[in-house]
Amino acid sequence: METHSKKMAEVKLFRTWSSVFALRIVWALKLKDVQYDTIFEDLSNKSPLLLQYNPVHKKVPVLVHNGKSVAESLVILEYIEETWKQNPLLSEDPHERAVARFWAKFGDEKVLPSIWEACNSEGKEQEEGIVKAKENLKYLEEELKGKKFFGGEHIGFADIALGWLAEYKNVFEEVASMKVIAEDEFPLLSEWKRTFADAPIIKENWPPRDKLVTRYQAFRETNLLNKAPK
Amino acid sequence: MSGERVKLLGNWASPSALRVKWTLKLKEIEYEYVEEDLPNKSPLLLKYNPVHKKIPVLVHGGKPIAESLVILEYLDETWKQNPILPEDPYERAQARFWAKFVDEKCAPGIMSAFTKKGEEKEKAAKEARENLKILESGLGEKQFFGGESIGFVDIAAGWIGIWARLVEEIAEVNLIDTVNLIDTETMPVLDTWFKRVLEVPIIKECLPPQDKLLEHNKGFHKMLTGGSRGSS
Numbered sequence: 453m454e455t456h457s458k459k460m461a462e463v464k465l466f467r468t469w470s471s472v473f474a475l476r477i478v479w480a481l482k483l484k485d486v487q488y489d490t491i492f493e494d495l496s497n498k499s500p501l502l503l504q505y506n507p508v509h510k511k512v513p514v515l516v517h518n519g520k521s522v523a524e525s526l527v528i529l530e531y532i533e534e535t536w537k538q539n540p541l542l543s544e545d546p547h548e549r550a551v552a553r554f555w556a557k558f559g560d561e562k563v564l565p566s567i568w569e570a571c572n573s574e575g576k577e578q579e580e581g582i583v584k585a586k587e588n589l590k591y592l593e594e595e596l597k598g599k600k601f602f603g604g605e606h607i608g609f610a611d612i613a614l615g616w617l618a619e620y621k622n623v624f625e626e627v628a629s630m631k632v633i634a635e636d637e638f639p640l641l642s643e644w645k646r647t648f649a650d651a652p653i654i655k656e657n658w659p660p661r662d663k664l665v666t667r668y669q670a671f672r673e674t675n676l677l678n679k680a681p682k
Numbered sequence: 683m684s685g686e687r688v689k690l691l692g693n694w695a696s697p698s699a700l701r702v703k704w705t706l707k708l709k710e711i712e713y714e715y716v717e718e719d720l721p722n723k724s725p726l727l728l729k730y731n732p733v734h735k736k737i738p739v740l741v742h743g744g745k746p747i748a749e750s751l752v753i754l755e756y757l758d759e760t761w762k763q764n765p766i767l768p769e770d771p772y773e774r775a776q777a778r779f780w781a782k783f784v785d786e787k788c789a790p791g792i793m794s795a796f797t798k799k800g801e802e803k804e805k806a807a808k809e810a811r812e813n814l815k816i817l818e819s820g821l822g823e824k825q826f827f828g829g830e831s832i833g834f835v836d837i838a839a840g841w842i843g844i845w846a847r848l849v850e851e852i853a854e855v856n857l858i859d860t861v862n863l864i865d866t867e868t869m870p871v872l873d874t875w876f877k878r879v880l881e882v883p884i885i886k887e888c889l890p891p892q893d894k895l896l897e898h899n900k901g902f903h904k905m906l907t908g909g910s911r912g913s914s
Binding site for chain 2 (some may be wrong): 508517520522523524526527528530531534535546547549550551553554557558591
């Protein structure tokens with residue numbers, strides 16, 4: 453059909469192999485069975501194309517569709533949802549949509565920074581960081597009551613936005629020798645992590661774990677050094 | 683569905699609540715307004731927004747929604763008259779991008795310039811100005827971010843025209859050097875847009891009284907910066 457092929461015409465995703473934000477876009481495109489090309493960026497040496505397509509933030513991911521660029525992962529997710537209607541990530545009901553957006557935002561503004569902070573600190577600072585992270589996670593645990601996914605029966609917008617928890621959190625915990633999501637404290641979240649990580653499209657697209665561990669180990673070392681009193 | 687009762691929990695001095703008021707007015711949605719005393723939050727607020735305990739919260743048919751930009755999208759999807767987001771997915775993405783930019787870059791920058799002192803304040807003001815300049819680039823040649831009439835980004839960013847001026851005036855009080863955030867020379871387009879937006883009837887009608895707002899923020903400033911060195 454003409455409109456279908458027009459939409460499929462040219463989709464490019466600028467990403468790095470490890471970015472959690474870019475991974476969301478991979479998941480969404482694959483869930484909707486959208487064909488796309490990947491351009492891997494070296495962030496220490498950004499391509500002129502990336503700078504042209506995302507002049508404001510100069511970051512990945514950037515989605516380019518028929519030559520027009522969209523930046524910011526949650527904005528890209530909404531664009532994908534509105535452009536390719538198959539396998540919807542958001543409910544049709546406005547209230548449920550609002551709830552999904554709320555949790556996606558919460559994930560990015562509270563959960564991720566608090567876990568990242570705990571991953572990049574040690575001793576008492578880390579202990580306090582873990583307490584803070586757990587406070588945030590309790591809300592997610594509560595939200596999962598009676599649901600298989602944040603999206604209900606199927607993976608939805610909020611699951612994709614929070615999906616990094618299913619793997620990266622394990623990596624962070626290993627790197628920083630900490631435990632944030634314990635089975636007994638967060639039974640629903642633990643189950644969600646397993647179910648999400650096991651879904652075929654998700655399972656096939658995790659970056660290599662050992663590479664991630666090495667990478668975040670390096671980050672942690674640098675960050676700890678920067679924090680040390682000089 | 684849209685016929686059910688609408689309630690807004692807000693605060694008269696909050697820019698985020700103002701966004702929601704503007705949208706409700708634009709779409710001619712009747713609602714009950716509940717003024718929250720923020721140092722003394724109501725059980726209702728804590729019940730409706732247990733995660734953040736903040737305003738604004740929209741309650742529709744008993745179901746709460748928090749976070750002003752999320753509320754704006756909800757209002758647009760539930761009440762279709764006078765849409766604030768365009769129909770085209772790419773245009774919608776642009777609108778969401780800029781609204782996010784306002785919240786993640788412009789707002790904290792302005793807050794920083796307001797709360798810091800001395801050299802740190804100058805640095806914060808410089809960064810705030812840079813971000814406002816970037817915001818200006820999103821406007822292009824248009825009358826409003828929404829095109830011929832106000833839209834999502836105008837509503838998301840309109841408060842800056844007032845609050846930036848407050849910061850300029852208040853932060854100036856304690857200092858020798860002036861701190862101009864919206865410079866008519868370096869940001870003529872943005873400056874013109876602010877003036878234009880603030881003249882739009884529904885925008886103008888919802889604005890809190892300026893003198894009250896000034897006094898309120900002077901109080902904040904004192905509290906946040908530990909007071910002035912000289913007389914207040």
